[in-house]
Amino acid sequence: MALLRVLLFFVFLILVSGQTLPFSPADNYLIDCGAPNTIDLPDGRIFKSDPQSLPLLSARDNIQVSIPAGGNVNVPSPLYLTARIFVQPSTYKFKVTKPGLHWIRLHFFPFNNTEFDLTTASFSVTTDDYVLLHTFTFDEDPSKWLLKEYLLNVTSQTLSLNFSPMRNSAAFINAIEFVSAPDVLLYGSDLTGDFAFQTSYRLNVGGPTITSQNDTLDRRWDPDRMFLYKAAAAKPTSVSPTVITYPEGLSPLVAPNWVYASAVQMADVRVSKPNFNITWKLGVDPAFGYLIRLHFCDIVSQSLNDLYFNVYINGKMAISGLDLSSLTSGLGVPYYKDFLLNASMVSDQVSVEVGPMKDDSSKPNAILNGLEILKMSNSVGSLDGEFGVDGSRSKGNGGSNRRVVVAVGFAMMFGAFVGLGAMVVKWSKRPKDWEKRNSFSSWLLPLHAGHSSFMNSKNSYNLGSHKSGYMGNNFYSSTLGLGRYFSFSELQDATKNFDQNAVIGVGGFGNVYLGDLEDGTRVAVKRGNPQSEQGLTEFQTEIQMLSKLRHRHLVSLIGYCDENSEMILVYEYMSNGPLRDHLYGKNLSPLSWKQRLEICIGAARGLHYLHTGAAQGIIHRDVKTTNILLDENFIAKVADFGLSKNAPTMEQGHVSTAVKGSFGYLDPEYFRRQQLTDKSDVYSFGVVLLEALCARPAINPALPREQVNLADWAMQLKKKGLLEKIVDSHLVSEINPESMKKFAEAAEKCLAEHGSDRPSMGDVLWNLEYALQLHEAASQGKVEEEEVPENYPMGSVEEPKTEISQAVAAGEVHVVENSGTAELFAQLAGIQGR
Ligand SMILES: *[C@@H]1O[C@H](CO)[C@@H](O)[C@H](O)[C@H]1NC(C)=O
Ligand SMILES: *[C@@H]1O[C@H](CO)[C@@H](O)[C@H](O)[C@H]1NC(C)=O
Numbered sequence: 029m030a031l032l033r034v035l036l037f038f039v040f041l042i043l044v045s046g047q048t049l050p051f052s053p054a055d056n057y058l059i060d061c062g063a064p065n066t067i068d069l070p071d072g073r074i075f076k077s078d079p080q081s082l083p084l085l086s087a088r089d090n091i092q093v094s095i096p097a098g099g100n101v102n103v104p105s106p107l108y109l110t111a112r113i114f115v116q117p118s119t120y121k122f123k124v125t126k127p128g129l130h131w132i133r134l135h136f137f138p139f140n141n142t143e144f145d146l147t148t149a150s151f152s153v154t155t156d157d158y159v160l161l162h163t164f165t166f167d168e169d170p171s172k173w174l175l176k177e178y179l180l181n182v183t184s185q186t187l188s189l190n191f192s193p194m195r196n197s198a199a200f201i202n203a204i205e206f207v208s209a210p211d212v213l214l215y216g217s218d219l220t221g222d223f224a225f226q227t228s229y230r231l232n233v234g235g236p237t238i239t240s241q242n243d244t245l246d247r248r249w250d251p252d253r254m255f256l257y258k259a260a261a262a263k264p265t266s267v268s269p270t271v272i273t274y275p276e277g278l279s280p281l282v283a284p285n286w287v288y289a290s291a292v293q294m295a296d297v298r299v300s301k302p303n304f305n306i307t308w309k310l311g312v313d314p315a316f317g318y319l320i321r322l323h324f325c326d327i328v329s330q331s332l333n334d335l336y337f338n339v340y341i342n343g344k345m346a347i348s349g350l351d352l353s354s355l356t357s358g359l360g361v362p363y364y365k366d367f368l369l370n371a372s373m374v375s376d377q378v379s380v381e382v383g384p385m386k387d388d389s390s391k392p393n394a395i396l397n398g399l400e401i402l403k404m405s406n407s408v409g410s411l412d413g414e415f416g417v418d419g420s421r422s423k424g425n426g427g428s429n430r431r432v433v434v435a436v437g438f439a440m441m442f443g444a445f446v447g448l449g450a451m452v453v454k455w456s457k458r459p460k461d462w463e464k465r466n467s468f469s470s471w472l473l474p475l476h477a478g479h480s481s482f483m484n485s486k487n488s489y490n491l492g493s494h495k496s497g498y499m500g501n502n503f504y505s506s507t508l509g510l511g512r513y514f515s516f517s518e519l520q521d522a523t524k525n526f527d528q529n530a531v532i533g534v535g536g537f538g539n540v541y542l543g544d545l546e547d548g549t550r551v552a553v554k555r556g557n558p559q560s561e562q563g564l565t566e567f568q569t570e571i572q573m574l575s576k577l578r579h580r581h582l583v584s585l586i587g588y589c590d591e592n593s594e595m596i597l598v599y600e601y602m603s604n605g606p607l608r609d610h611l612y613g614k615n616l617s618p619l620s621w622k623q624r625l626e627i628c629i630g631a632a633r634g635l636h637y638l639h640t641g642a643a644q645g646i647i648h649r650d651v652k653t654t655n656i657l658l659d660e661n662f663i664a665k666v667a668d669f670g671l672s673k674n675a676p677t678m679e680q681g682h683v684s685t686a687v688k689g690s691f692g693y694l695d696p697e698y699f700r701r702q703q704l705t706d707k708s709d710v711y712s713f714g715v716v717l718l719e720a721l722c723a724r725p726a727i728n729p730a731l732p733r734e735q736v737n738l739a740d741w742a743m744q745l746k747k748k749g750l751l752e753k754i755v756d757s758h759l760v761s762e763i764n765p766e767s768m769k770k771f772a773e774a775a776e777k778c779l780a781e782h783g784s785d786r787p788s789m790g791d792v793l794w795n796l797e798y799a800l801q802l803h804e805a806a807s808q809g810k811v812e813e814e815e816v817p818e819n820y821p822m823g824s825v826e827e828p829k830t831e832i833s834q835a836v837a838a839g840e841v842h843v844v845e846n847s848g849t850a851e852l853f854a855q856l857a858g859i860q861g862r
Contacts, residue, residue: 235290323398556595692726714778
């Protein structure tokens with residue numbers, strides 16, 4: 029009877045209070061590591077002491093430390109006063125009573141103690157499936173405590189939390205929370221099956237810190253002020269939390285009313301210059317995707333239908349004309365919206381802007397109440413670095429991921445209670461506009477060739493054993509035919525201990541040194557920066573590529589060294605350096621037209637071989653004048669395959685990938701559609717041809733606007749028949765007009781807007797050879813007509829188009845990224861378009 033009454037009481041509670049019933053977690057592990065006694069926190073939570081939680085822990089060591097009494101520390105909670113230290117790998121194992129979302133919160137405070145200097149601790153933390161921290165060190169202000177919060181969908185019966193100290197170091201932890209979280213946090217999303225999340229930012233915009241005492245899910249919400257771009261533009265405002273009314277279907281668990289009861293609005297509402305944005309800028313790691321959740325609640329309007337504003341994420345329109353009144357039918361009614369962002373475009377940050385619509389009502393204003401940014405695990409299940417728990421390496425997002433995809437995708441998680449229909453209509457209109465606004469020439473993106481590229485899982489080689497670690501010995505398999513093995517000391521001798529004066533190049537992943545081997549051979553020694561994992565992919569790709577390739581016009585690999593965790597490649601030395609240096613900027617004696625032709629022909633041969641000669645075609649991806657090197661006889665050789673990529677198979681038609689390459693050389697089609705074909709190299713090579721002809725950089729920001737981009741400028745002039753105007757003055761007296769015309773024509777064809785209209789490297793080669801023949805014939809005073817067909821069809825118009833180019837031309841080939849994450853983004857974009 030008593031039981032029935034209790035049950036009835038609960039039913040009553042549920043009926044009366046709806047979803048405001050506080051959440052009671054099925055799994056609720058709270059551990060104060062290293063503590064002798066149970067701790068009661070002011071928020072009502074009880075953390076178990078270490079002895080009580082020992083059954084969970086399997087560790088070979090038992091080291092507990094605490095802050096010495098009287099230690100002068102400033103921490104928000106007694107949890108940080110003690111710690112457990114692991115000098116050997118150790119595991120906490122939690123039993124999962126109810127599968128579903130769980131928080132993992134890790135509390136760290138590297139305080140001074142007599143046994144260990146925790147500020148120098150270096151360690152990794154993983155779960156069964158996810159990497160949470162990878163060779164983490166406390167490089168922030170060590171006087172600060174640190175809370176790392178993760179949200180995982182746990183589907184197994186147990187969850188292991190593994191602490192692995194790096195060699196000669198220790199791992200430590202002050203407190204652990206492993207607690208069930210309500211599914212509404214990621215309502216109806218498919219995301220949780222594939223991703224783990226880490227809270228990067230959770231901000232109570234316009235309000236104070238909200239601690240676990242005011243958040244039923246024990247979250248912490250920080251103030252936003254330090255992320256405001258121009259604080260003067262923003263005015264905090266707040267109301268009593270009690271006026272906040274949650275709408276049907278929106279659980280207060282998503283965010284407490286304290287979040288919605290404060291906001292930032294425009295500071296100068298109703299002044300003479302009403303149009304400006306309020307901007308928040310938050311640093312992120314561009315190697316990861318992010319879920320961005322914006323919380324809104326109109327607490328500023330006097331009446332309905334008074335507030336319309338735009339929301340931008342990373343400069344892109346995210347919501348045009350957000351009309352809270354029509355979405356919520358009331359003032360003080362919360363609303364939130366999620367966005368997926370898979371890389372920041374311009375720098376390593378997320379920017380969120382709210383601003384009034386252009387020709388808006390008399391009272392322009394814009395608000396934001398809360399902002400959450402959650403990092404999403406990458407393709408190998410890591411939230412830190414590019415390795416998964418099994419040592420596998422991230423494909424899509426490793427290292428750089430400066431992917432220029434549709435910047436903002438819309439997730440469906442808000443579908444439960446908002447007008448999804450309206451969004452879809454707006455979205456489906458957007459792609460056209462997007463294409464237009466983001467056209468190639470209007471973007472000046474700092475694309476760094478030095479970032480790691482992407483390896484197709486099917487084609488990537490497993491270089492060495494994952495188990496022994498990438499930095500371990502025998503990194504390379506000796507069966508790859510990588511040439512000679514060098515000892516590290518041998519290379520130290522050759523480069524005078526990597527003397528700074530021996531540096532002849534600075535590449536994406538390290539320096540290139542000039543070296544003299546004992547037998548007198550000069551070599552170029554490319555030494556990977558052992559600290560940077562970023563270049564490792566390039567490094568591997570390069571070995572993989574080079575080991576397969578041998579050609580007179582490709583720089584050849586002599587050998588390598590992997591001793592002492594070094595990543596060193598030894599190449600033949602190209603004594604005349606990059607082609608670029610002989611064209612401009614270095615005051616070297618100018619190359620003759622014939623030399624330029626021969627160099628371009630050599631490079632074209634090398635590329636032609638790359639595209640067609642190897643078992644599977646290879647796309648270079650970073651063709652430019654600094655990657656065409658000249659030997660002592662000015663024979664051109666193509667270098668730097670760090671960004672190379674296997675060419676698409678016939679069925680694929682293209683390789684979809686992050687946009688890589690160097691600005692000024694980038695194929696506009698590749699840039700727009702991220703579909704890589706060998707025609708992307710052809711485009712870049714067209715720019716190289718123009719550089720050789722005009723002796724100026726592909727991009728020269730010092731010039732008037734229309735001249736900055738060589739390809740654009742030269743093609744404009746060519747159309748007007750004025751190309752001669754920008755031909756290198758050193759050539760003017762010597763160049764044969766017919767030869768130049770042929771050459772310029774080749775460049776123009778290479779630069780065709782659509783890949784399918786561009787010639788193959790073979791065709792380019794043929795035309796360059798023709799240009800050379802014209803030059804030589806002219807300098808000998810005769811042209812033999814029969815030798816060369818008059819109108820060789822550049823771009824092979826009569827040739828039946830291949831399946832690839834037809835498919836591409838017809839737009840049948842869609843972006844299909846090879847990494848799971850990217851696939852999801854593509855799908856989401858697709859969903860929104862429907
Ligand atoms: C967690 O994953 C399981 C299995 O993939 C799925 O059925 C469930 O819906 C997920 N939970 C949430 C909250 O998405
Ligand atoms: C607000 O920011 C967006 C995106 O950066 C920009 O396009 C827009 O012009 C800005 N609006 C105002 C009024 O400055």
